Each structure stands twice: as C-alpha cells, then as structure tokens.
Amino acid sequence: MENLKYTEILQLNKALVGTIQSKPYEIGVLSNVTVNSFEEVLEYSCRLNQIEPKVEIGNFDNIVQDSVVLKNKDLIIIFYDVLNIVDQISEFFEDLEEEKYNNLKNKLFTEIDIIFENLSNTASVIFNSFSSAYYNNNNVQVSKIETFVKELNAYLEQKKTNNVSIVNIDKLFAHIGFKQSIDYRFYHSSKAPYTFAFFKNYVAAIKTVFLRNTGKLKKAIIFDCDNTLWKGVIGEDGIEGIDMSPTSKSGKFYHLVQRIAVFLSKRGVIVGLCSKNNDQDVLDVLRNHKDMILKEEHIVIKKVNWVDKASNLRAIASELNIGIDSLVFVDDSNFEINLIKEQVPEILTIQVPTAISDYPDLILKNIYTYFNSVLNSDDAKKTELYKQQFERENSKTAFNSIEGYLASLEIQLTVVKNDKVHMQRIAQLTQKTNQFNLTTYRYTESQVDHFMADKKHEVYAMFVKDKFGDIGLTGVCIAKEDEKDPKNVILDSLLMSCRIIGRNIEFVFVSHIIKDLANKGYQTLTADYIPTKKNAQVEGFYDKVGLSLIENIDVTKKHYSLNIANFEPKKVDYIKINTELV
Amino acid sequence: MENKKIKQVMSAVFEIPVESISDDASSDNIENWDSLRHLNLILALEEEFGVSIPDEEVGNLVNFKLIELVINDILK
Numbered sequence: 001m002e003n004l005k006y007t008e009i010l011q012l013n014k015a016l017v018g019t020i021q022s023k024p025y026e027i028g029v030l031s032n033v034t035v036n037s038f039e040e041v042l043e044y045s046c047r048l049n050q051i052e053p054k055v056e057i058g059n060f061d062n063i064v065q066d067s068v069v070l071k072n073k074d075l076i077i078i079f080y081d082v083l084n085i086v087d088q089i090s091e092f093f094e095d096l097e098e099e100k101y102n103n104l105k106n107k108l109f110t111e112i113d114i115i116f117e118n119l120s121n122t123a124s125v126i127f128n129s130f131s132s133a134y135y136n137n138n139n140v141q142v143s144k145i146e147t148f149v150k151e152l153n154a155y156l157e158q159k160k161t162n163n164v165s166i167v168n169i170d171k172l173f174a175h176i177g178f179k180q181s182i183d184y185r186f187y188h189s190s191k192a193p194y195t196f197a198f199f200k201n202y203v204a205a206i207k208t209v210f211l212r213n214t215g216k217l218k219k220a221i222i223f224d225c226d227n228t229l230w231k232g233v234i235g236e237d238g239i240e241g242i243d244m245s246p247t248s249k250s251g252k253f254y255h256l257v258q259r260i261a262v263f264l265s266k267r268g269v270i271v272g273l274c275s276k277n278n279d280q281d282v283l284d285v286l287r288n289h290k291d292m293i294l295k296e297e298h299i300v301i302k303k304v305n306w307v308d309k310a311s312n313l314r315a316i317a318s319e320l321n322i323g324i325d326s327l328v329f330v331d332d333s334n335f336e337i338n339l340i341k342e343q344v345p346e347i348l349t350i351q352v353p354t355a356i357s358d359y360p361d362l363i364l365k366n367i368y369t370y371f372n373s374v375l376n377s378d379d380a381k382k383t384e385l386y387k388q389q390f391e392r393e394n395s396k397t398a399f400n401s402i403e404g405y406l407a408s409l410e411i412q413l414t415v416v417k418n419d420k421v422h423m424q425r426i427a428q429l430t431q432k433t434n435q436f437n438l439t440t441y442r443y444t445e446s447q448v449d450h451f452m453a454d455k456k457h458e459v460y461a462m463f464v465k466d467k468f469g470d471i472g473l474t475g476v477c478i479a480k481e482d483e484k485d486p487k488n489v490i491l492d493s494l495l496m497s498c499r500i501i502g503r504n505i506e507f508v509f510v511s512h513i514i515k516d517l518a519n520k521g522y523q524t525l526t527a528d529y530i531p532t533k534k535n536a537q538v539e540g541f542y543d544k545v546g547l548s549l550i551e552n553i554d555v556t557k558k559h560y561s562l563n564i565a566n567f568e569p570k571k572v573d574y575i576k577i578n579t580e581l582v
Numbered sequence: 583m584e585n586k587k588i589k590q591v592m593s594a595v596f597e598i599p600v601e602s603i604s605d606d607a608s609s610d611n612i613e614n615w616d617s618l619r620h621l622n623l624i625l626a627l628e629e630e631f632g633v634s635i636p637d638e639e640v641g642n643l644v645n646f647k648l649i650e651l652v653i654n655d656i657l658k
Contacts, residue, residue, distance in 0.1 A: 005629045006622065007594040014597070036621045185637045186621055196625050 001045065001204070006037060006196050013044040020047060022532075024054035025214055028070035031079035032061040034192035041199045045207055051214050060191070064111050067118040075210060076119055077126045082149060083134055083193055093135070094144045105148065109155055116161055123444045124213050125164045126206055129153050133173050134182070163446040165209055167202070176201050208369045213442055215434055218348060218370040219326035220270035222316060223261065225282055225304070227332040228352055229273075229294065230254050234281045244291045251291070256360040258294040260367065265298035269371055270320060272301040274312045274329065279304040309336050310343035321498045323434060323534055328370060330363070406503050407574035413505065414463040414578045415512055418452040422461050425473050429495060434534040436506070437495040438527070438541065443478075456481040457492075458517070462509050464500050474500045475509050479517060482526070489517050491527035501537075504572045510545050511569035512577055518564045529558040545570070584631075584657070588649055591626045595619055608645030620644075631657065 004012070025046065029035060039055050046053035056073070058066035063080055070076060086093055089104065096104075119125050132149040156166055173181050180197050187193040194202075211217050226233040231250050232242035243251035244258060265271045271294070275282060282304045286296050301320060303312040309331075317324040325346035331337055332352035340349050350366055353359055416422070427445040434440070443451075451457040462475030474497035482488035491513075496506055514525065527542055539558075543549065546568060547560035592607065593600040596614040609615040615623075624640055627633075627649065633656045635643070643649045 006626045007591055007630065010594045010597075010626075034618065034621070036618045037625060185640060186624075189637075189640055190617060190621055192621055196629075 001041075001048070002200055004200075006040075009040055009044050013040055013047065016044070016047040020050055020052040022050075022052050025051045025075070025210065026054045026056070026073045027075045027077065027210075028056050028058060028066070028073040029077045029079070030058045030063040030066045030070065031081070032063055032084045033079055033081045033187075033194070034060065034190055035079055035194065035199075036186075036190075036192050037196050038194070038199045038202075041196075041203050045203045046210065049207070049211060049214075049216055051210060051216070064114055064118075067115045071118055071122050073122065074213065075124045075126070076122050077206070078115070079128055080130070081128075081193065082130050082132065082145075082152075083187060084191060086135075086145070093148075096144060101144070101148070105151060108152060112152075112155060112159055116159055116164065120161055120163070120446060121450060122163060123442070123447065124209060125161075126167055126209060127156060127160070127164055128167045128169045129156065131169045131173065133170055133178055161446055162449075163444045165206075167205060172198070172201055172205060204369070211370065212431055213444075215431055215440070215442060216325075217432065218328050219322050220272060220300075220316070220320060221261070221264060221328045221330065221367075221371075222272040222274045222301075222313065224309075224329075224331040224333070224336065225273060225275035225277060225285075228254075228330055229258060229261075230285070230289075230292075231356075234285055235277055239281075239284055239289060242285070242289070244289075246291070250356050253356045253359045255291065255293070257363055258292070260360065260363055261294050262298050264367065264371070265300075267371075270300045270322075271298055272303075272316055273299055274303045274309055274316065276306055276309070277304050308339070310339060313340065313344060313347060321435075321501070328366065403574070409466040409503070409574075410576075411503060411505065411574065412465045412576045412578065413508060413512075414465070415509070416461050416463070417516070418459050419461060420449065420452055422473055423448050423452065426459065426461055426476050429473070429476050429497065430493060433495040433497060434532070435498050436501055436538055437493075437532075437535050438491070438538055439493055439530045440495075440532050440535060441493050443493075451478055451480075458520075460509075460513055460516075462496075462505075464505060471500060475505070477509070477513050479513065481522075485524075487521075487523045489520075489522040489525050491525065494527070503575075504570075505575060506541070507545065507570040508572050508575045508577055511567075512579070514562070514564060514567055514569070518567075523564055525562040525564055527560045527562075529560070530556065531558075584653055585650060587630060588627070588646065588653065591630050592623065592646070592649075595623045595626050603646065605646055610645075627653065633657065 001009070027042065029038065035057065039057060043053045043055060056070065058070060061084065063078060067076070085108070089096065089100070091100075130149045130152040132143070132146045135143065135145045160166060176197055181195055182193050182198070183195050184193070208217075223229050226235075230242045230244040231254055234242055244254040245251040246255040261271050273282065285292055286294075286299075301316050303316060305312070309329075313327060313329060314324060317327055324344060328348045328350065329340055330350045330352065334351070337349045337351045340347050348366070348370060350362065353362055423445050427443055427448045430441065430443040430448070448459060452459050458479045460477040460479070461473050464471040464474050476493065476495050477491065478493040480490050480492050482490055494510070496509070517525065525547075527547060529539060529542060531539065542558070542560040547562045550559045550561055552558065589600050589603045592603050596612055596619060598612065598614065609620070624635055624643065628635055631653055633653070635652065635656070639652050643652060
C-alpha cells in the first residue's frame, strides 16, 4: 500500500466495496484538525484484511462532545493536534505567562479526563500522542511548548484506561520525515496538516489494533530453510557451505532472523519449517551446525519433504488445528511465494528481500503488525503446550478406544468466576478465538472488567491440566441475566481454545456453569449460535448439550432454550473438576 | 494529453464517470466538489503530475480550465 497513489487507492478501495460479507466494523474519528484522505486509506486497509469498515468522521474540533455521540463504535481514533490548540491562544507560546499556561494545561487535562471517561466502555480507543515537532527549532534549550507537550503526554499515559492505545506520533514523524508528514499549505488554508504519505504510514501503524479487535492476528510463522534461515542450499553446498554466522558479511542477517524466530517461539508464536529438502539434511543442520541458534525445541512443526508447499502449509494448519489464515510463510523463492499467493491466498507471505540487509527489519515489521505484541505469560508457555499436544496425539494410537485414551490423560478442570486477575487473558481469548466460539462477540479488557463488577453478569474462566502439563486458561463463558425476564439467564459468550477440543471438556464446563446458574436461582436459560466462516464445528453443540432449538425465525442465528430443572448433564466421569466458585 | 489525465484524476476523486466531466466542469456543477474533496483533488493532481502547486493557486483551482492552465504552466 505504501507505494500507491491516492487515486489508485480510491479506485482499489471502490472495487472492494461489497465484497466482504460481515458485520461492519464501526470506526469513529474525532479530531480538532481536518483529516482529509484518511478515511479512504483506512477503509482500504480494513478491506484488504477482510474487515468491512463503517467510518464516521466526527465534527471538526468537537472531540469532547463527539466522545459522547460516538462512544458505541468498535474503535475510536482521536487526533487531538497541538497545532490547533496553540492557534487558539492569542500570544506567542514562549511568551505565555505562567497563569495562562496553567489554565490551558488544566483545561486540556480536564478534557482528557472527560474523553477517557466517556469512552471507558468503548471497545478500543486510539489516541495520538501530542507533538512539539511543529515548533521545535531551539535545539540547545527546552522550549515552553516542548515542556507543555511533555506534560500532556505524561498525563495521557497516567490517565489512559486499558482500552486505550497511544500512538507515538513523533516516532512516525521520524520514520517518514517531518517534511513528508506535514503540509503547512493545507493547514493554513483548511486546517488539514497531515499529508497522504503520513496517513498511509499511520494506518500501517494502527493496523495491529483493528486486526487484534477483529480476531485477525496470526498464530504461526513458517520458514523455508535454504536462503531463508541460512545463506546457501544445504543439498548442494553441504553443511560446511551454508552460512548463518553472526560475524560473516551476509550470514549475520540470517542469524538476526533466527534470533527473532527464537524470541517468537518463547512468546507463544508457533514457529515451523516448510522446505523442499531431505529431512535428514535439515535435521543435521538443526542438531549439528554451530551457528544454528534456532533449534528443534523452538520448532513446533516441520514439513521437510518434496511435496508442494501449498499442500504442506494446508497440512500444517490442519495438524495445528488453526485457521489457514493464521499462517505467515517466509520464503526466498519467487516461485514458491507466487504459488502460495495463487493457491492459498489466505496465507500472508513474506519474501526474503534481495537487499538482504533489509530482511530482519521486514520480518520485525510484520511481527509487530500481525502477532499480538502483548507480552502475556500464558503465551510464553504455548510452544511447550503445542509440543505436548503432539505427544498427546502420538499416544492416542496406543489406546483402543478414544474414551480409554481420554481417561488416561487424567484431565482436571478448575473453574473460577469473576476473577479480575485473569481479565487480560479472558479479553484476549474473546478476541482471538474463532473456531470453538458460539457467538464470536469480541470484548476488550475494560468490557470484561465491567462484566465482572456487574451483578447481572457472570464471567467464568476455565483452567485445564492433564498429566502432560498445565494448559492454562482456555475456556470462557459469559452469562447475563435477561433484562426482560430476571428468571432467565442468557449465555452471551461461550468459547474454548482449539488446543483443548476433542476431549469432552466442553460438556463438563457447560454442565458446571448451568449447575452454578441454577444455584443462583435462574429457572430457564437461553443461548444463541451465530454462524461465522470459522465456527461451523460448534453448529450442533447446544443440541448435544441438551438445549432445545427454538423455531428458526432469524436465519442469521440459531436460538436455543432450556428449562434448567429438566437438565441432564452428559456423564464424563474421567474429567475431574475443581471449583473455586464464590 | 494532460487534459485527459486531469479528467481521470477528477473522476477518481469526485467518484463520477470520466465521460461526465466536460471542459466546463466546475465546483458549481459537480456535486461532490466540496472543500474537503478539493484538498484531495490537489493532492491527487500533485501526485499524478509530480508537481507542487503553489499556496496561492490552491484555492483558485475551482474549475477544469483553471486546473489545466495552472498545471500546464507549472510543467512548462
């Protein structure tokens, strides 16, 4: 997108209108400057990622009021620009008396408080940091405007609620170059300071936020080997001939990429290999090459064979039980990259650049955009978990019946309720889980926080453990009292990580929740299944649990009900459940 | 040559077919030509022709003929 002209983006965006069948993702833009051309760039970027946007630009210089009007959007983006703040004072800023300076500062602090308060239940908010780059020409002293901006930014950081992401505008200016970012001609004629180049870079920078909120982040990165993890071709150059040395001229860039891969595997990203080679050759490099820092222990899945890569990547997605669009594939070959683009366009491909010194940076840029950069301790454990899953898969064959196998796993569940310690992980699961997810409602941390505090909501979280290890928090259910009928409870959300599916855990979890809701005095329960492209596997789930399907009035969902007194939980006696219910 | 390119840019920015843009096209007879789109038109013209339109001309380019005149003048 970076190299496209404005008219090209207009045309490409227009061509995509109406091609994405999903509920619109509603974005509100609040600003005290004119943000022309932003709308089209934002829309185009959403559509490229299979998100159908509905963008509403608030009134000019009306941020505080619009933070009330637009608070129900999925995403609010705020441009609160220092240029137009300073323009409204009648003196030269450096000459501002202390009293006036403090008045202005306090006015802004109050506005920030009100904005954050108004948007406290909005799913996601992006606030740009304040910048003094417009005025900063005193290079040997700190100017008044710089101090002012520093105070505002410190206040932002201090007051931001956990649904707010702050975009560091100065970093963007530095990256693009200030002169390329700001056009004073348009600022003075129409209060429109930002250039088109700025908006393209800005949208690229915030993309990770709307990908995260719509569950479109990636889960696995799969590397080719020759000329991707090392320089050279193992089958021709031999183990002595390939290069990934941290001290050699071009080997060091491969070394840097390997460092990133090792880091990712520690952070819960699935790292895999897909290469046309003899398996033994690659194994030999992994085990015996002195410069190879990416080891077998970091690699969850490996397809080293002579099968075409499209089939291999499809097999990888299915074995890992993740969507094909959760994969990123890195390869040096034009042929392979084009094959994947053609055959499996859902996979994001990264081609090793010909200017090899750009390679590590290109990988990093994609990592920051497409992988959840939240450093979550549970994510760090995942690599180990995926490996355990393979051991489980392997031991499956040794048992004659699936029940016998499941019993041998010694599965233990722990269910907690409204436990704020796990708020972040719960919100993350609602945002990332696509397959075992009955309604696919996405919630932010602050929304989960709100549910936990509210008496009419119950937030259940389930931890799973078996003899192979601790799998962690992998199931969530949110129940809410029916506003129209306080004896009825609605299962608003029910989701489980795909790592634990296929072991009847879901039935034990749901039975437990129903029992707990019965204890709270509810007599009936209703629940919906809302189909998406990815959750077909749970289409008949509520039927299996024993809920009754209500006559299909609405074709977009299936509506179920249950008289709790008649509920008969499915017997799964090999799963133990511990409760810490309050 | 420039004539055709200008109309193509106008067509993209104002979201109207290129055939509907006559030599008399102006902000008075093109409904979508508001102040915001005017900025985007200047942006698109600058990109298309690789030029920078001077400050004082930005507000003046309110019809096709004036745009043609100014662009040709800069390109000379």
